[in-house]
Amino acid sequence: xxxxxxxxxxxxxxxxxxxxxxxxxxxxxxxxxxxxxxxxxxxxxxxxxxxxxxxxxxxxxxxxxxxxxxxxxxxxxxxxxxxxxxxxxxxxxxxxxxxxxxxxxxxxxxxxxxxxxxxxxxxxxxxxxxxxxxxxxxxxxxxxxxxxxxxxxxxxxxxxxxxxxxxxxxxxxxxxxxxxxxxxxxxxxxxxxxxxxxxxxxxxxxxxxxxxxxxxxxxxxxxxxxxxxxxxxxxxxxxxxxxxxxxxxxxxxxxxxxxxxxxxxxxxxxxxxxxxxxxxxxxxxxxxxxxxxxxxxxxxxxxxxxxxxxxxxxxxxxxxxx
Amino acid sequence: xxxxxxxxxxxxxxxxxxxxxxxxxxxxxxxxxxxxxxxxxxxxxxxxxxxxxxxxxxxxxxxxxxxxxxxxxxxxxxxxxxxxxxxxxxxxxxxxxxxxxxxxxxxxxxxxxxxxxxxxxxxxxxxxxxxxxxxxxxxxxxxxxxxxxxxxxxxxxxxxxxxxxxxxxxxxxxxxxxxxxxxxxxxxxxxxxxxxxxxxxxxxxxxxxxxxxxxxxxxxxxxxxxxxxxxxxxxxxxxxxxxxxxxx
Ligand SMILES: Cc1cc2nc3c(=O)[nH]c(=O)nc-3n(C[C@H](O)[C@H](O)[C@H](O)COP(=O)(O)OP(=O)(O)OC[C@H]3O[C@@H](n4cnc5c(N)ncnc54)[C@H](O)[C@@H]3O)c2cc1C
Ligand SMILES: Nc1ncnc2c1ncn2[C@@H]1O[C@H](COP(=O)(O)O)[C@@H](O)[C@H]1O
Numbered sequence: 001x002x003x004x005x006x007x008x009x010x011x012x013x014x015x016x017x018x019x020x021x022x023x024x025x026x027x028x029x030x031x032x033x034x035x036x037x038x039x040x041x042x043x044x045x046x047x048x049x050x051x052x053x054x055x056x057x058x059x060x061x062x063x064x065x066x067x068x069x070x071x072x073x074x075x076x077x078x079x080x081x082x083x084x085x086x087x088x089x090x091x092x093x094x095x096x097x098x099x100x101x102x103x104x105x106x107x108x109x110x111x112x113x114x115x116x117x118x119x120x121x122x123x124x125x126x127x128x129x130x131x132x133x134x135x136x137x138x139x140x141x142x143x144x145x146x147x148x149x150x151x152x153x154x155x156x157x158x159x160x161x162x163x164x165x166x167x168x169x170x171x172x173x174x175x176x177x178x179x180x181x182x183x184x185x186x187x188x189x190x191x192x193x194x195x196x197x198x199x200x201x202x203x204x205x206x207x208x209x210x211x212x213x214x215x216x217x218x219x220x221x222x223x224x225x226x227x228x229x230x231x232x233x234x235x236x237x238x239x240x241x242x243x244x245x246x247x248x249x250x251x252x253x254x255x256x257x258x259x260x261x262x263x264x265x266x267x268x269x270x271x272x273x274x275x276x277x278x279x280x281x282x283x284x285x286x287x288x289x290x291x292x293x294x295x296x297x298x299x300x301x302x303x304x305x306x307x308x309x310x311x312x313x314x315x316x317x318x319x320x321x322x
Numbered sequence: 323x324x325x326x327x328x329x330x331x332x333x334x335x336x337x338x339x340x341x342x343x344x345x346x347x348x349x350x351x352x353x354x355x356x357x358x359x360x361x362x363x364x365x366x367x368x369x370x371x372x373x374x375x376x377x378x379x380x381x382x383x384x385x386x387x388x389x390x391x392x393x394x395x396x397x398x399x400x401x402x403x404x405x406x407x408x409x410x411x412x413x414x415x416x417x418x419x420x421x422x423x424x425x426x427x428x429x430x431x432x433x434x435x436x437x438x439x440x441x442x443x444x445x446x447x448x449x450x451x452x453x454x455x456x457x458x459x460x461x462x463x464x465x466x467x468x469x470x471x472x473x474x475x476x477x478x479x480x481x482x483x484x485x486x487x488x489x490x491x492x493x494x495x496x497x498x499x500x501x502x503x504x505x506x507x508x509x510x511x512x513x514x515x516x517x518x519x520x521x522x523x524x525x526x527x528x529x530x531x532x533x534x535x536x537x538x539x540x541x542x543x544x545x546x547x548x549x550x551x552x553x554x555x556x557x558x559x560x561x562x563x564x565x566x567x568x569x570x
Contacts, residue, residue, distance in 0.1 A: 070449075070459070074453075094480050095461075095462060095479045095480045098445050098461060099449065099461040099477075101445075102414070102448070102449030102453065103449050103450075103452070103453045105415070105450065105453075106415075106449075106450050106453035111532075111533030112415070112446055112534070113534060114443070114445055114446055115443055115445070127537060129540075130443075132441070132442050132443050132539070133333075133441055133443070134440055136339040136542070137339050137540065137541050137542070139442070139536050139538075139539050139540075140536070140537040140540070141535070141536055141537065142536075142537050143533065144532070144534060144535060145533040145534075151445075181488055181489065182460065182486050182488040184484055184486055185474075185486060185487055186484070186485045187479070187482065187483075187484045187485075188482045188484070188485075189481050189482035190481055190482055193481070195481035197480040198481070201570070243498065243499050244478070246498070249335050250360070250497075251498060257569045258563065258567070258569040258570065269336075272335060272440075275542075279563070279569050281563070292548050292550075293545075293548070294545070294548075296546075296548060297549050297551060297559060297562060297567070298549070298550050299550070299552075299553050299556070300553060302553075305553065306556060309556040313556050313557050313559075313560045314570075317560050317570075
C-alpha cells in the first residue's frame with residue numbers, strides 16, 4: 001500500500017501545484033503510515049520533488065506523452081497505481097488535473113473527493129474537508145470505497161519544504177494507440193503573461209473603470225506586483241477585457257494570496273469566485289459597496305486617483321526591498 | 323444527432339446557505355432553484371444544434387420530484403423532452419452511473435453537461451459518465467462544432483486554449499464561452515405553454531452503491547471587519563500588505 005501523487009509539469013518544468021500536491025501527499029502518507037510515490041511524465045528536474053517529501057519518484061519518459069491527453073495520462077496514472085499498489089491517488093486542480101481526476105476515479109473504481117482543502121481529519125473512515133456551495137460552505141466527505149482519489153484545491157494546503165533523500169525509478173507503462181480518441185490540433189497560450197490560474201496575486205477591475213481604455217493603470221499595477229489581471233463579468237461581456245479574465249461564479253476561480261478589486265461592487269456571484277483568496281483589498285468610491293464586507297483592507301476612493309498612487313508607492317517599496 | 327443535456331438543479335446563487343439536522347442537510351427553506359448556469363451554456367449550444375442541424379434535444383436530471391420545474395424550464399427554452407431519474411443524488415459516481423445508464427439505453431450521440439454544479443462543486447460527473455461508457459470526453463469546453471460524426475472542440479487550459487478533434491459519441495463539460503452570453507434564453511409564454519405538453523418521463527434508478535458520502539457541512543468562520551485605509555495614505559496599505567498580511 002502506498003500513496004500516489006501525480007506531479008504535473010509543462011515543457012519539462014514542474015508547476016507550483018506539483019509541489020503543493022507532493023507536500024500534501026507526504027503529509028497524508030505520514031498519517032497513513034505508508035510511503036509516498038510521486039509520478040511524473042516527461043519532467044526534467046525530478047530531484048526537485050525530494051525537497052517536498054517525495055521518497056520515490058516514478059518517472060515516465062515517452063514521446064507519445066508530449067502533449068497532454070487526459071485519457072492517456074489517466075491510464076498511465078492507473079498503471080502506476082497498480083504497480084505501486086497505491087489505493088490513494090492525489091491529483092491537483094489545474095485545468096489538466098480537473099480533467100483527469102474523474103477519469104482516474106472511474107478507471108480505478110475509486111471514490112473521488114474534489115476541491116479538497118486540507119489533510120484528512122481521519123484516515124479511517126477517510127474523511128476530507130472540501131469546498132462546496134461556491135466557497136460559502138465546506139463539506140466533510142467520507143470516501144467509503146477501497147480505492148480513493150483526492151483532488152486538491154489550488155493554494156489550499158500550501159507548498160511545504162520537507163527534504164528527503166529520495167530515489168528515482170524509470171517507469172515504462174504500456175501506451176495503447178486505442179486510447180488516443182482525441183487529438184490535439186493546436187495549443188494557444190498567452191506567452192509571458194501571468195495567468196489567473198498560476199498567479200499569487202490577482203489585480204481585478206470592474207465596471208467602475210467606465211470603459212476599456214482605462215485599463216492601463218490596472219496593467220501597470222499588475223506589472224509591479226507580478227500579478228495576473230482579471231475583471232468582473234460585465235466588463236468581459238462588454239468586451240472591455242477578454243473572457244479569460246472574467247472571475248466569479250460563471251468565470252474563473254481565484255485562490256491567490258492577494259486579490260485587489262478595483263471598482264467592483266462585490267455582487268455575490270463575483271465573490272463566489274474569489275472567496276478562496278487569502279487577502280482581499282477593495283478600492284471603491286462607494287463606502288456602502290458590498291465588497292467591503294468581504295474584504296480585509298479597504299480604501300474608499302476614486303480608482304483613478306488611488307491606483308496611480310498605489311503603483312507609485314509599490315514602486316518605491318520595491319526599490320527599497322530589492 | 324441525438325443530444326442529451328445533463329441538467330443539475332441548484333440553488334440560485336443569491337440563496338442563503340444554511341444547514342439543518344446537526345449540519346448534515348442543506349436547508350432548502352426559502353431557496354429558489356435554477357438551472358445550473360454552466361448547464362445553461364450547454365443547453366443553449368444544444369438548441370443551436372437543434373435549430374441549425376436538426377438535432378433532437380433531451381434534458382435529464384437525477385433527482386426527486388422537486389427538480390421537475392427546472393426540467394420544465396428547459397422544455398420551455400426548447401428541449402424536446404425530459405427524463406428524470408427518480409432518486410436522490412447521493413454522490414457524483416452514482417449520479418454519473420444513472421446518467422450513463424440512460425445514455426446507453428437512449429443511444430445518444432452527444433452528451434452535454436456543465437463543467438461544475440454550483441452547489442456541491444464537484445466537477446466530476448461528466449468525466450465519470452464518459453469513462454463509464456468509454457466515450458470521448460472534453461472538459462472545460464469553450465467551443466464545439468459537429469460535422470457528421472466528427473467534432474472540433476476547444477477547451478480552456480491554464481493560460482490559453484487548446485483545439486481538439488474527436489468523434490462521436492462524445493461527452494462535453496461546457497462552460498462560459500461555449501455560447502455567446504446574449505444567446506442565453508429566457509422562456510417566453512409560448513414556450514412555457516408548449517412545455518406543459520412535452521413529455522417528461524420518470525424512470526427508476528438502477529441499483530448502485532455510492533462511493534462517498536457527505537458526513538456534514540461547516541460554514542466558514544466569521545470574517546473580521548475590513549480595515550479601512552485613508553485614500554490619502556496609500557503608503558499605509560503597502561506597509562500593511564507587507565508587514566501584517568505578508569503577501570507582498
Ligand atoms: C447567474 C449569474 C451569474 C453571474 N456570474 C458572475 C460572475 O461570474 N462574475 C461576476 O463578476 N459577475 C457575475 N454576475 C453579475 C453580478 O451579479 C454583477 O452584476 C457584477 O459582478 C457587477 O460587476 P461590477 O462590480 O464590475 O459592476 P457594478 O455592479 O456596476 O459596480 C461598479 C462598482 O464600481 C464602483 N465605482 C464606480 N466608479 C468608481 C471609481 N471611479 N473608482 C472606484 N470605484 C468606482 C461603484 O461604486 C460600484 O461599486 C452574475 C450574475 C448572474 C445573474
Ligand atoms: N443530479 C444531476 N442530474 C443531472 N445532471 C447532473 C447532476 N449532477 C451533475 N450533473 C451534470 O454534471 C455537471 C457537473 O456536475 P458536478 O460534477 O456535480 O460538478 C453539471 O453541470 C450537470 O451537467
